[in-house]
Amino acid sequence: MKRSSWFTSRFEIINAILIAVVSLTTAFAVWRTNVVGSNADDENRQGLIDAVKKQAFGNEHHRKVYEEAGFAYQFAVKQAEALALEASDDSAAQERAANIQQYLLPNMQLLAQPLATDEKYQNADGTYDLQKRLTDMQNAEEDQLDPSASFARADSLFAEQRWLVVGSVLLAVSLFWLALAEVSNGRLRTSGFTIGLAIYLLGILWFVGVELIFFYTRRGGS
């Protein structure tokens, strides 16, 4: 009875202090939510930068492969031409074939390397394996660029931000009940205070829970 009287007489001060604490917690929760959102935006930005870099590598590889393919095709054409000249009965044509094979084809082959020089790129029918050349062009730096990994991290951070916002709303709702208790009397005051305190604690638990769940989810995923 004595204790109850002590609480009742100081209720407004206790509740005011609690409202201040809840306000500070809400401010912290909003700050943390924004930090998580900002980190998600950073991951998105990184993912897009990686995507541009990866695409630039891809574009350059394709350009180079088709440039090499063009030279290799010209080499194959000239080689066939030389063989046709060689097969001719005309001695002048045979001399031309010999000169082409001796002076022109080696230079054209150099220009068409590695397709025309490396056997691993040559198909049985005399054409070239452009896909294999493209695969071999990919380097370690390019392999490290993984935009989808950055996007997955961003999605996870966005999901966390969403749930943290729910926590912030809970804290705001607790402010509502505590403020209601401050202006009420009797039983309404007690119930308002109890509900406000309960929602505040739930909000805190929610916030910590969300942080822990996403922390371990990302740790497990990485």
Next chain:
Amino acid sequence: MNEPILTQHQQMENSDRYKNLIVVLTVFTTVLAAVLAALQADANIREGVASRDSQYLAILASGELQRAGLESNYEFSVLGDYLQNLQEGTVLELTALEQETSGKEDAAQASREIAALSQARTGIGEKFSILYTDPRYAPQNDDDLPKAEQYLTDIFEKANEIVAQQNEAADEYHNWDRKADLYVTALTIIAMAFFLFGMAQALKDARLRLTFAFFGIVVIGFSLLITVTTLLS
């Protein structure tokens, strides 16, 4: 002697009237603002993700278009080369026949040799061209041309698919961007409600207080209307 004290008491009661109602309305507005902020944050997140997807798909589409362009350029250059050599070979064979008929044996021999070169080049072109090696595009008869249009449709199919996905992502971005903007509008209107409830709280006259509170409620109603319609759209 007691009369002035009573009047003062009545005045105090009058000035305190509806104060609790205003506080409750203010706090309710706070909660509403928090919920709206949550909805706005969610819309912003979705807008950001859609914007990112749209940009990423645009990058992929441009890369795919470049790849398809390079590949088709190479293929059509080989095809052009092939057709030129084929026609050159035919023309030279015809020339050789004409020269043979008119008794120019040496000239006919020379023409045949050049025709053989053209035919050798033609053989390579045919082997290197996807339009002659792939059964999807290769001509069915000797007189037919390859199905170049089918080849172009197929080679740009992936790029077109990516562009379609990019358009969807861009539409989604615009949708969430519009929603996020509307939530900001609703939040701004709620700020007016805060002002009106603040005025109501500060005023001593009960009737004025109620008037401001009424307009505050109207403003909240308007904000709620925007929120609900945005949420359902």
